Amino acid sequence: MRYISTRGQAPALGFEDTMLTGLARDGGLYVPEELPVMSRGDIAALAGLSYEEVAVRVMAPFVADAFDEATFADMVAHAYMPFGHDARAPLVQLGPNHHLLELFHGPTLAFKDFAMQLIGQMFEHTLTKRGERVTIIGATSGDTGSAAMEAFRGLDAVDLFVLYPHGRVSEVQRRQMTTPSEANVHALAITGHFDDAQARVKDMFNDFDFRDRVRLAGINSINFARVLAQVVYYFTSATALGAPHREISYTVPTGNFGDIFAGHIAKRMGLPIRQLVVATNQNDILHRCLTTGEYRPGTVEPSISPSMDIQVSSNFERALHLAYGGDGRAIAQLMDELKHGGFTVSQGALQTLQDTYVSGRATEEETTAAIRSALDRTGELLCPHTAVGTHVAEAHLGQGPMITLATAHPAKFPDAVEAATGIRPPLPARMADLFDREERITRVDNDLSAIEAIIDARI
Numbered sequence: 001m002r003y004i005s006t007r008g009q010a011p012a013l014g015f016e017d018t019m020l021t022g023l024a025r026d027g028g029l030y031v032p033e034e035l036p037v038m039s040r041g042d043i044a045a046l047a048g049l050s051y052e053e054v055a056v057r058v059m060a061p062f063v064a065d066a067f068d069e070a071t072f073a074d075m076v077a078h079a080y081m082p083f084g085h086d087a088r089a090p091l092v093q094l095g096p097n098h099h100l101l102e103l104f105h106g107p108t109l110a111f112k113d114f115a116m117q118l119i120g121q122m123f124e125h126t127l128t129k130r131g132e133r134v135t136i137i138g139a140t141s142g143d144t145g146s147a148a149m150e151a152f153r154g155l156d157a158v159d160l161f162v163l164y165p166h167g168r169v170s171e172v173q174r175r176q177m178t179t180p181s182e183a184n185v186h187a188l189a190i191t192g193h194f195d196d197a198q199a200r201v202k203d204m205f206n207d208f209d210f211r212d213r214v215r216l217a218g219i220n221s222i223n224f225a226r227v228l229a230q231v232v233y234y235f236t237s238a239t240a241l242g243a244p245h246r247e248i249s250y251t252v253p254t255g256n257f258g259d260i261f262a263g264h265i266a267k268r269m270g271l272p273i274r275q276l277v278v279a280t281n282q283n284d285i286l287h288r289c290l291t292t293g294e295y296r297p298g299t300v301e302p303s304i305s306p307s308m309d310i311q312v313s314s315n316f317e318r319a320l321h322l323a324y325g326g327d328g329r330a331i332a333q334l335m336d337e338l339k340h341g342g343f344t345v346s347q348g349a350l351q352t353l354q355d356t357y358v359s360g361r362a363t364e365e366e367t368t369a370a371i372r373s374a375l376d377r378t379g380e381l382l383c384p385h386t387a388v389g390t391h392v393a394e395a396h397l398g399q400g401p402m403i404t405l406a407t408a409h410p411a412k413f414p415d416a417v418e419a420a421t422g423i424r425p426p427l428p429a430r431m432a433d434l435f436d437r438e439e440r441i442t443r444v445d446n447d448l449s450a451i452e453a454i455i456d457a458r459i
């Protein structure tokens, strides 16, 4: 399979190079040139298989030029071994026809582990085979960074730097990033918010001297391998509830648009998905854009669901690429307009987006009320991001099964959960000493040269 840039001006690549390249050299994001389609029979045959078996069947066509099936199956098996639940992504019932897909049983208690644990395996395999070494950079509002630290710490062929917004992640998230003691992983606390961190990451990729000198790679969902691994749990959950014989809807707490875009890919691969509901917090640019066509980032407002405090949503570019029929020039033009304040989606593309996605937002009060209501009705403690999802999902129930993605464990955000319910969720036993471990924090200004200087000095 070949991967092409959303902006159409970078060379097409195979899977391994797409994974190692991160951002395309024209500033775009890589997407598969064509998507493999699974027949109803193929999908029906997934029912009853283990998570790992489904993962291999769903992802194999995307990675076939890079790994033979036995090697890939081995990597998948290793990736999900540290998960704390045999089903990996279990479903629990929240109400009549409303289910939660628990994506927080991985080592860092958020959905990011599904992709990051596998990418760690794939990077190690490919870099060892090629005898190469890379510098990985990532921007995080908390969960991507901790999952990446866990997946890459101690690997020989990798130095990892994660940029997180100082003072804008939860204490658990911060400690997960600042306490690993391995010398190859580095947490950098940047002044500003997540969008600043993500913009500096993109600046580093666009600084070709630096990019080539340090051999830069990325672990944000700009890396298509991240999105790919997240496609799998749409297949496991939908088939568990009766797909392909009935349609399933999903509500996805959304920030950088990677998780919901993975659902879109699953749908285009043939999974019968009725609705894909984008759920945002008060940083609601995606909801505004999907309802009005205007994409104009405002100021990021800190919320109790901090991992979704995002206004410049990276993967929306991939959705736009599909909505504009793969017209790279049109996407490059929109992204240029974004540098000057924003853009208006064309009527035709907006219609295509609205045929695929519906959306909603939750205020802070509605998020808190959703945490409380889930506890009262079902005994479930939700993290605030998941609660944004369940609040928005309520408006879309009643047309067959709805699955809301539970993207993080409530213990990652104990203050918000305690404020809503009076209960402070404890960390799982394996992390009980997190608050006793020593932290290593490097403060850095929101300045490209300052960040590059730290990376240069450390590798």
Ligand SMILES: Cc1ncc(COP(=O)(O)O)c(C=O)c1O
Pocket: 110, 111, 142, 143, 144, 221, 253, 254, 255, 256, 257, 258, 259, 260, 307, 308, 385, 386, 407, 408
């Ligand atoms: C807990 C949690 N929920 C939801 C999201 C939003 O996911 P995405 O950025 O893929 O839209 C994030 C961060 O990305 C997150 O960490």
Ligand SMILES: N[C@@H](CCOP(=O)(O)O)C(=O)O
Pocket: 139, 140, 141, 142, 143, 144, 145, 219, 220, 221, 222, 255, 256, 258, 307, 308, 314
């Ligand atoms: N919420 C994310 C933001 C980065 O998203 P990504 O999926 O593009 O890595 C985080 O927790 O860091």
